[in-house]
Amino acid sequence: MAVSLSYDLLLLLVISSLDWSSTPGSAFLTDHNRMTSSAPVEPHFTECMSRDLETFRCWWSPGTFHNLSSPEELRVFYLKRNSPSSEWKECPEYSHLNRECFFDANHTSIWIPYCLQLRGQNNITYFNEDDCFSVENIVRPDPPVSLNWTLLIVSPSGLSYDVMVSWEPPPSADVSTGWMRIEYEIQYRERNATTWEALETQPHTQQTIYGLQAGTEYEVHIRTKMKGFPKFGDFSDSIFVKVTEIPLRESAVLLTLVLTFGVAGILILIMLIVVSHQQRLMMILLPPVPAPKIKGIDSELLKKGKLEELDFILNGGGLGGLPTYISDYYQDEPWVEFIEVDEEDADCGEKEDQKSSDTQRLLGLPQRSVGCFSADSHPDDDSGRASCYDTDLSEQDTHLLAASLLPGQPEDEEAFLHPDEKAPASETNKSPLIQTESEGKPTWINTDLYAQVSNVMPSGGVVLSPGQQLRIQENTEKESQKKGTLGEDTSKLNKPQFQLLVVDPDGSGYTSEITARQISTPPSSLVPGEGYQTIYPQPMETKPAAPSEPNQSPYILPDSPQTRLFAPVADYTVVQELDTHQSLLLNLPTQQPPPPCLPQHPLKAPVAIGYVTPDLLGNLSS
């Protein structure tokens, strides 16, 4: 069977190829375009069509044969091939005007092939086998009727809208009995457009057209076809659809759109900025907490507990040590603020009113000065007053001494005056002192308001040795009291107070052990510009003898340095100047330390004024 089938297929191919070239007649069943040729065309059928699957019509054309004088000469015959013994019958209804042959319902049979032929005079037959057909294959239904449209919905922007088009099935088609099943195809276009838009074929009698633009007019028409068969009927009459625009809604929608997009864009920009400048913003919003950095003290060193180094650093290690140290450690941190010792209390206002000094505050001494300090201003010793600079201290502070520490607790009035064994000379000497003091800014050069720290108390207080001057002063005071003029003088001398001199010309507040050693070394090693010079009580010898010496020899006799070294150095004087012989000129030539004091204070080395290091403490106490 397969072999026979293949043979059949081959035959079919061959035959079809042959027939294709030689088919002269109409092929109206398959809607082939008729070839127009110059050759004479015989009479033929142009089209056969059925509208309702119950009747059908056929049209013919006489062709170009000119021997046909009248149209009535051609006759239509048909054959129904439902039985082998069928014969040709003539057309039941002619319409010669239209050259049409109409087959009514009685003569129409569905599903049965019809063959038509034209016969002329003399029984000339023009027959083409291609003109055989079945009626169901030539059905072209009528177009629908009563088209109308309704507006379904308009878009929020007002620009587009949807339309529902509805219609009625063609009256000729018998849809109600189900004899014909019709499908509809809608086509629409803009008023002035050339091409039609077609929607999908569907069997219902209504359909929605989506997305029509407002303001433009549309043309809509519909055509029908039988379900399952390919041929479409004619188009219906067109209807016109139009919806006018609503501008207000459009603008409102546009506005909202613009607003939302603008806000979104701004938000994105802000986000980008925040992300890109995160570091800076973090710095601005959450600045780093500055840790306290004290000038000259590195917290690292403190942590390590290396006080020696700290001392060294503070004292300059050489006088230029600190600044470099500072620069080394805190070069990279510009925001590091050094806490500077501020001896000038803002409340005070006038410098002269300051009575207490840093030392007093450090030591926690009762404030002698009046009005400057409140209880809470300097609560503890560590309130940033760890360092006292020469620059910070004003000059009048040098007058203040820790008088209360002195083992006699001399009153304020008993300031160290210029040592004057001579009672009358003391007065005169006082006067220059007073004068200098009253000058307003007595320099520390003119005063001997230095005390030697003899011992450090466990409570933190520093014990000063009474000093030669004090003894002398006591003596002189007694003498002056007799005179009665001391009170005046002493009252005037209220201002200066005993004070631990915490002076460093270079800014370091402490004399380290090294400098102390230096001080303790023979005076020849005294370097001008050093902090303190221990003035050895050279005048010790001369004091009791010559209080009436008019001239205060400013010399330090370098003869007996040894004795001086081991003598309890209670007095300090300031080097006034260097004379030509490279000797130091001091202000206090005649001073006689009280002998009984000597054994009491077998100091071997001068003590650094100010804070006492534990090493020095050992020296002191020994």
Added chain:
Amino acid sequence: LKREIKKIISAVWVGIICLVFSSRLSTMKAASICPNDQTGCHLLPLANLFDRVIQHSARMHGISDDLHSEFELYFLPSKNQIGRVSRNCHTSTILTPNGKENAQRIAREELAEIILKLLVAWRDPLWHFHQSMSQHDEFTNFSSNKSLEMSDMVHELRKGVLKVVEKMQMLGIISNSVGDTGSPEALLTSDSAEWRFMKDYDLLYCFRRDSNKIQNYLKILKCRIVPKHGC
């Protein structure tokens, strides 16, 4: 814990499905009870059956039409085939009404019987056609699938029409003379040798025509029996 959750979920699913099914069943039962129209109320399920069957036949006709046009593309037959073919369709022996009036005039039982005869007549030829289609390499898969679908549809449609006939007989609309599946088959099998010699194209042409007949007859039958339900 996970297993327990899964069990619970599966149980819930089963419960939901059961509920759905029961609701569907109840609705189906409810559908048989008509609220408004009591005269034609009992015919509603019949109308539904008819609708389903008509849809089925429409689909069958569509497939046959596709296959036929495909064959026309591959093998352009000459037009004189049409005249020749009409004599060769093996179902031409079955007397069928050739027009709407004729179809409306004959008895319902006869119409139903004709439909069944046609369906029976095409069962074997389509099956063999599918076999021959699948063997040839030049046919695409699309075509072979369609031929298989076509032969299956004939079976399904026949069963559906039988059910409709049963329903009608149950309702007393038609007499019990219809439905003797044995006898039509017996009639045809003697003549069935004819279709073996048919060519594929002719077979397709004939089936296309007959499926259209079946579709039309079913529609007419429905509108004659249950006219109120969508005609």
